[in-house]
Amino acid sequence: MAKKNRILLIDDEHWIREFLKELFIAEGYDVETAGDEDGALQKLRCGTFDIVITDLRLGGSSGIDILKIAKAQEYLPEVLLITAYGSVETAVDALKLxxxxxxTKPLESSKILETLEQALERRKLRANINKSSKETDTNGNGSVRDDYLLYYDPLTKLPNRDLFFDRLGQAILKNEPSGRHLAIFIFDIDGFKLLNDVYGPAKGDEILIEVSRRIESSVFARDTIARVGSDEFGVVADIKREKDIVAVLERIRATLNKPITIGAREIAISTTAGIAVYPRDGTSAEMLVQNAGLSLAQAKRFDRSGFRFFTADMNERANKFFELRHKLTTAVENGELELFYQPYYEISTNRMVGLEALLRWRDDQGGYMLPGEFIPILEETKMIQPIGEWICETVCRQIMDWEKRSIPAVPVAINISPVQFMQQDLTERITSIVKRLGVDPRQLVLEVTETTLMQDIDVTERSLRQFKDTGMMISVDDFGTGYSSLSYLKFFPIDNLKIDMSFVKGLSYDSNDASIIAAIISMAHNLNLRTISEGVENTEQLRILESLKCAFTQGFLHCRPKPADQIEPLLELSMPAGASA
Incomplete structure (x- = not known):
């Protein structure tokens, strides 16, 4: 059995220690913790660790002291620091030590693990270099190889993070007198950890190599490209005017956001980018990369466009995100999450034919937080997996309650998160809940977004067929907003296409939106699929959708999402029991 990498985790906040400890143990690491400087020093001197992770502020102590003592140990661990945004300058000083x-807080699980893997890779390289230097002292060839390993990524052959910082620093010195701009891009492969888990590390490496090749083909020879994280790539582009940045970004993303063929499989990938601009967003390499990374994190949480430029208010929003994540942990424990239901109607009869279950979080002021503010946190921390099962069980119990009280039932749609969908045992988990509670599977609709659908064609097809075999229905949510090869749709056992509200919103004044919706409806009819238009808010939109022969509509025009007890009168006034969408 391979020896586990050992981590010493030092933080004076208990919940952070427990959160990170659980995260690292789940990834197979051996973890010890300390809550103060004295405990940390004792463990450092008595044990051997590959990685030391410490907060910069430990009550009245400083993580800098821990750093100095850790680097003085004979086993030479790599040291990672946890810092708040206000402590970035101190953290940069720590890098020099x-x-x-x-x-940087708020801590992001995927980024923590990526940085940890890179630190372990560096420690391994340094160990190999030390060994190799001893073996090559006599022939003088070791120094060239050592220099290469120190500054280049052995997988992609691109410059590594250290060389990226060095070249960015040189570019700043070069451009300072001329007044030219630099655009710093950090690209991240969306959902790479899931891809790596599903296909295995070897296929994951092939994806990384192909992504690096595509970036190289999209930029000029004078630009710097580097692998700066496990699945992150940095680009420094020399530009004359800030408005040229968008052209560079679009050129790179056009090549990146195409399917990758690995063996006989076509894998749909997407990337997200964070951008900072010199000198507007910083005059040092450290600050520019920090701000590009912060804008990347913001883009992944809140922006569906796939990129975001750094802005001065991002620090405040990031701190708010960190606070929300802490509150959400308590919210789950205290049962503050609730389900609301929103009906959808058949246009031709104006009858309710189904409901969609929607997650809501009741805040301490008695109001409800928008899902877009907390769903990304659930997905990032993987709390969405147990909460997804709670949603399924709650919906099933509600259906059985309505049946027991002879309230006419309609199918209820449950949203399946991309993180949930990649669970290998998802089908078994969902079907076991349905069987245990005695619900007719035909009363459930599973909604999967178009982007999720295309993550892995083989896994998608297998999972959807397993669900369909039980009698459940399948809807593709947010259709029209993601990348998909329409030829694949005929192979999937799909019942409904839900047309994204972004097209419905402009329906009454934008002919392009009307044309897109007409094309989707026509295609759906040819594939024997039904269409549900989301976000219908006025009668003009409804009239146009009826003329385009859309089957069903959902939106505020009919009904806002409501708790189950407020939906019941609408069910009782609706169609006869047994009718379905």
Whole structure:
């Protein structure tokens, strides 16, 4: 059995220690923790660790002291620092003292693990270099190989993070007198950890190599490209005017956001980018990369466009996100999450034919937080997996309650998160809940977004057929907003296409939206699929959708999402029991 990498985790906040400890143990690491400087020093001197992770502020102590003592140990661990945004300058000083990198709050699980893997890779390289230098002292060939390993990524052959910072620093010195701009891009492969888990590390490496090749083909020879994280790539582009940045971005993303063929499989990938601009967003390499990384994190949480430029208010929003994540942990424990239901109607009869279950979080002021503010947190922390099962069980119990009280039932749609969908045992988990509670599977509709659908064609087809075999129905949510090869749709056992509300919104004044919806409806009819238009808010939109022969509509025009008890009168006034969408 391979020896586990050992981590010493030092933080004076208990919940952070427990959160990170659970995360690292789940990834197979051996973890020890300390809550103060004294405990940390004792463990450092008595044990051997590959990685030391410490908060910069430990009550009355400083993580800098821990760093110095850790780097003095004979076993030479790599040191990662946890810092708040206000402590970035101190963290940069720590890098000069030998820290590998710093993790900025709010902590993001995927980024923590990526940085950890990179630190371990560096430690391994340094160990190999030390060994190789001893073996090559006599022939003088070791120094060239050592320099290469220190500054280049052995997988993609691109410059690594250290060389990226060095070249960015040189570019700043070069451009300072001329007044030219630099655009710093950090690209991240969306959902790479899931891809790596599903296909295995070897296929994951092939994806990384192909992504690096595509970026190289999209930029000029004078630009710098580097692998700066596990699935992150940095680009420094020399530009004359800030408005040229968009052209560079579009050129790179056009090549990146295309399917990758690995063996006989076509894998749909997408990327997200964070952008910072010199000198507007910083005059040092450290600050520019920090701000590009922050804008990347914001883009992944809140922006469906796939990129975001750094803005001065991002620090405040990031701190708010961190606070929400902490509150959400308590919210789950206290049962503050609730389900609302929104009906959808058959246009030709104006009858309710189904409901969609929607998650809501009741805040401490008695109001409800928008899903877009907390769903990304659930997905990032993977809390969405147990909560997804709670949603399924709650919906099933509600259906059985309505049946027991002879309230006419309609199928209820449950949203399946992309994180849930990649669970290998998702089908078994969902079907076991349905069987245990005795619900007719035909009363459930599973909604999967178009982007999720295309993550892995083989896995998608297998999972959907397993669900369909039980009698459940399948809807493709947000249709028209993601990448999909329409030829694949005929192979999937789909019942409904839900047309994204972004097209419905402009229906009454934008002929392009009307044309897109007409094309989707026509295609759906040819594939024997039904269409549900989301976000219908006025009678003009409804009239146009009726003329385009859309089957069903959902939106505020009919009904806002409501708790189950407020939906019951609408069910009782609706169609006869047994009718279905």
């Amino acid at each position: 030998g820290a590998f990198d710093f993790l």
